[in-house]
Amino acid sequence: MESVYDICYLHNEGMMAAAQKNWTYIYDNLGNEIHCLKHMHRALNLEFLQHFFLLCSSSNNGFLSWLDVSLGQEVLQTKTFKGMLNVMCQNPWNGVICCGHTNGTITMWTPNSKKAVLSMLCHPQAVRALSIDPSGKYIATGCVDRTLRIWDARNVGDPISSYRLPGGIDKLSFSQTNFLGVSSRNVVEVYRNVGIQEKCDLYMRHHSNNAVTGLRFCPYEDVLGCSLYDGYESLLIPGSGEPNFDALEANPYISGTGRKETEVKALLEKVPSDLITLDPLSIAQIDVPTLEEKLEAKKKLHWVKVPKVDIQPRYRMKGKSGSAQRFKRKSQMKEHEKREYLKFIKEKKETLRGNMTKEKVFQQPKQHLLDRFKPKKRKVD
Structure with a gap:
């Protein structure tokens, strides 16, 4: 009613x-x-x-x-x-x-x-x-x-x-x-x-x-x-x-x-509601301007140079601020700064590549049944 x-x-x-x-x-x-x-x-x-x-x-x-x-x-x-x-x-x-x-x-x-x-x-x-x-x-x-x-x-x-x-x-x-x-x-x-x-x-x-x-x-x-x-x-x-x-x-x-x-x-082939747009064919298209920007940023990272680091160590008492000690400490600090910068560049590259690791996995060749009769190679120290 x-x-x-x-x-x-x-x-x-x-x-x-x-x-x-x-x-x-x-x-x-x-x-x-x-x-x-x-x-x-x-x-x-x-x-x-x-x-x-x-x-x-x-x-x-x-x-x-x-x-x-x-x-x-x-x-x-x-x-x-x-x-x-x-x-x-x-x-x-x-x-x-x-x-x-x-x-x-x-x-x-x-x-x-x-x-x-x-x-x-x-x-x-x-x-x-x-x-x-x-x-x-x-x-x-x-x-x-x-x-x-x-x-x-x-x-x-x-x-x-x-x-x-x-x-x-x-x-x-x-x-x-x-x-x-x-x-x-x-x-x-x-x-x-x-x-x-x-x-x-x-x-x-x-x-x-x-x-x-x-x-x-x-x-x-x-x-x-x-x-x-x-x-x-x-x-x-x-x-x-x-x-x-x-x-x-x-x-x-x-x-x-x-x-x-x-x-x-139909349940297995259900389309997510996030894909509802005015032009459904745009989902399969490539965003050309964004892709070009990513490629340009990747090229710049390949040719980037490590910046010059000018570090002045602090003065130490009791003979620890000699020229040799200061040079050694200055070199260590420069090396640390370079490593930190290269680590940052590496993370940037991995982000641009879609968070893919750069490690390459080398597959060993398939062994044949008769390979066990081949002479073994000696390791040279």
Whole structure:
């Protein structure tokens, strides 16, 4: 008997998370309560990052929270200072969370930073709906002034296309084949060729008996699900689903044993949350300026000279400050200073080489079975 604002599945269909009135709960496929997440307070939207095993929630008081489902630990909870976060979605390509705000901007967040990694002004008024296609290339935003804009997520700048719709936009949803579903009160419109052409083609239009509150395409099926105030409708949209599925990625005919093996494999291949960035390809790149600085510092250390040491020993009484004694003590102190400096240079070199020791291990050649009959070499003193 509590209001439920959002529901999302976790790594498989056996577990789901529900954002209820006060806290977020996790249930199994039989409806049994497994966990109660009290730090996700008054959540409005839920998103599950599949490859990172992270559950993200946006709350009514402007907080974003990330929870590691595999370990049960909270990764980060930060305040956005943007008001109520009722518009949120994830970018499936890089795992970045996108939020729409009342000032017409969308912000992108990662669990590695307490500040937004990107802020973009999309509309002059509040953003009502937000959706990103499965490839992570295009962003669709809807505003209260009845404008729909398509943006390129890889090169943020001017919008690719902009449309003026007859009614206000409530929900947006991308399909696997770049079909875009738009709901406006009780009207549902489907556009195709989103991002490919400057103007999207209106593919289908449907009038419902009541206002549409939710919109989502069914993966690998030509079905668009619409939730209404008083029920649910399924719309057939030919060509909206991916016809060929990868059994290693998502297998609808998987058995119980295969589901367990897939879950263990996914846990072993879990990507750490520290690797979530706007450009995931930058992880495999080389930081050329930093590498050049390290090489230059290493070259300088190879040709460094021992500095000249000018030491004046203190005067000693009882005949211990003669010229011979002073020269001997001065030489010992200079030698000690040189050794300390060379030791410091050696530690610097090892640090630049990645804390690798300079000791070389010489492997002895493999002995043959008949080597015992060879004459032994005598040691020469």
